[in-house]
Amino acid sequence: MQVWEAVKNSWNKEPYAIRRMLTETSVRASDRRAVFVGVDAYEAAGGVVLRDLFQGDDGGWLEDPALLDRLVAEKLQAEAEALSSEGWKWIEVATDLPYGYSHGLRRLAGDPAPMTDEERASHAALLSEYRALEDEYSGQDEYPEEIDARLGQLEMAMEALEQRPLIYDPAEVARAGVFVTLDRDGSLAVYRGYIRPEDELREETAVQDGDGADDMGQGDDVGVSSLKPSETSVGGTVITSGGQPIGADASEDEDDGALKPLPERLVMELTAHRTLALREAIGRSPDVALTLLLLKLVTDTFRTSSASGSCLEASVRHVYMSAQAPDLKDSVVAKLVDERHAVWEADLPLGDDAVLWDYLTVLDQGSRLALLAQCLSFGINALHEKVNPYGAGISASGLTRRMAHADLVARAVDLDMVEAGWEPTVDGYLNRVPKARILEAVREAKGEGTAQLLDHLKKGEMAAEAERLLKGSGWLPEVLRRADLAAGDCEPIGEGQGVDAGEPDDVDLPAFLTASLPDSAASMMAEE
Structure with missing residues (x-):
């Protein structure tokens, strides 16, 4: 009903826009958190799944993100508790580890675990079958489809046996830790064997500093902090639940239209x-x-x-x-x-x-x-x-x-941030700046005519339309532009290409203007 009230008098009645409004607070079933927990487990916990009756929806949308996040945290916590039996000093749990999460930590070097007699026998049998199939079909230009599929299965089975878990020195395991997180595809990712600087052997530090061990205390008690409320100790292992920092929410800007410095x-x-x-x-x-x-x-x-x-x-x-x-x-x-x-x-x-x-x-x-x-x-x-x-x-x-x-x-190095993959998105830029900045970006990329078509919109709608208009345009904010190019070695985006505030010949109309208009009316608007 809220969406209906919002769109019934609006130009923008496109299905994609209505679908976006209906699902803006939901989580796709293909999200890695949903894959990790499983939609069945989410529904068993009382969660609701929204489905699209008119087209494929890839599993739908999970309506209760808070419940999903709680289930993810609980499942990661259970995985961490299971790992505590390996004797690690600490385990850090996070749904999403930042880039450079292991900065400043030393990685342990482990030895691959030897195969058991049963595993060696299985590997030998797989290898024997693989070579037999290769020899049998070696004279053919292509393998039959079922033989090619079987060879792929044998390769995967052998690779699973050959990728051995690492065995670490128990003395170092007692000082090291593990990161437990989600992989990009929603599977569990476990990174073992990291030692923090404060957990390095006290004898090594004492020799380097020229101090005796008696001056600072003895044993592993040195440098071990008390547990915080968000931490759990299982079998001597400290399990920490890491979270993402919460930034300030972008709110509707009540500005006077003047350009202000970027946040x-x-x-x-x-x-x-x-x-x-x-x-x-x-x-x-x-x-x-x-x-x-x-x-x-x-x-x-x-x-x-x-x-x-x-x-x-x-x-x-x-x-x-x-x-x-x-x-x-x-x-x-x-x-x-x-x-x-x-x-x-x-x-x-x-x-x-x-x-x-x-x-x-x-x-x-x-x-x-x-x-x-x-x-x-x-x-x-x-x-x-x-x-x-x-x-x-x-x-x-x-x-x-x-x-x-x-x-x-x-x-x-001829750096080009467009080639490096940066684009102005709603979450990454447009919803983080005032409306005047959004209009400035559209004006530089598409011309004054297109910018004027957006200036009456609310900020959320303006940001969404601007993301669509700017996609593929190569537009960059000042802080990401090369100083030598911004100084005048090349023309600003939009200039010298027929873009003029009075004659918008090639205006790329926003979706809300073209969605419901007849073709003749849209053409007349573009001509005007």
Whole structure:
């Protein structure tokens, strides 16, 4: 009834718009949380599923997100309690782990568990059948469909046996922990064997600091904090329920139409996107990475004044992005960074410094430069941060210099945030800025004529229409644009392409104007 009251006198009666209004507070059945819990379990707990009678709905929409989140938390908690029998010191549970969740932690090196006699026999039988089928059909151009399917089943069965669980040193397990979360497809993801800095052996710290163990206390009691109310202890294992930070809700702006600065939190999230994109670009640009490193080293060596504010932390210190949008870890550049890092990590002998030294000395020059670029990319810091006038953190001049430095690097690697996968969406940008900013974006991308067609809408409707109009346009907010291009090396979006406020020849009409109008009326509006 609420939706009917909202749309009965509106131009926008398109099915997709009505469906969006009906389901804006619901969760799709294909959502990874719903897949993890299962729709049957959700309904058994009293949850309601909304279905579409007129077209396919991929399982429908779950109407009670709070119930779903509670079921997810309870199931993850149960999985964590089951893992506590392995003897871990802590288990952190989170529906969604942020990018860089293991920052600052040491990963344990485990040994693959040997196969049992039964598993070896099963593997041998599978391999024998696989080779027999290959030999039998080796003379044919293509395998028969049923034989090809059987070979695929045998490969999967053998791979499941070959992927062995890792066995860790029990002494280190007692100091290490586990992350329990949901994978992208809704399956359970368990990441074992991470040691926090405060849980490293006290003897090692004492030797480095030159202090005796007696000065700080003995045993594992040192550095163990008391449990918080949100934590659970099972069999000596501390299980922590991690959650996502809650940002301020975007509300309807009662502004006077003037352009105001972007919200600082939004600028921080946008520059986190840019920082990750720069990392990916530096990682595939060894020559630029070497120039960047030399620039930092020469500055440190030959300048007598403080040179703070560089966009490169040349230590290299992995810069953690504390302010980030939820979709950052699933972005195109995040996957590229992780894939490249995994390839190097698989090749490098990380267990012994002498072996690693020998490995590095025999690398060819191209591989050495590529490895340098990969390591250096993790020091990129093009993040906007809050300025602290009292000296703690970055100064205003340091932040200005960092951003100017980042622009130099972006120009050198020819960074394009559109190609890096960023788009102005309702959740990621448009609903986070005033209406004047939304209209400015549409005006720059589509012209004054199209912007004027949106200026009477409420903010939520305006943001949704703007997302549709801006999709594929290549429009970027100022903070994501290259400084050299924004300075006039290219024309602003929309200019020089026949876009004029008085003559909107190619206006892309919003959906609410074209949905219910006859074709002749829509054409007349476009002509006018």
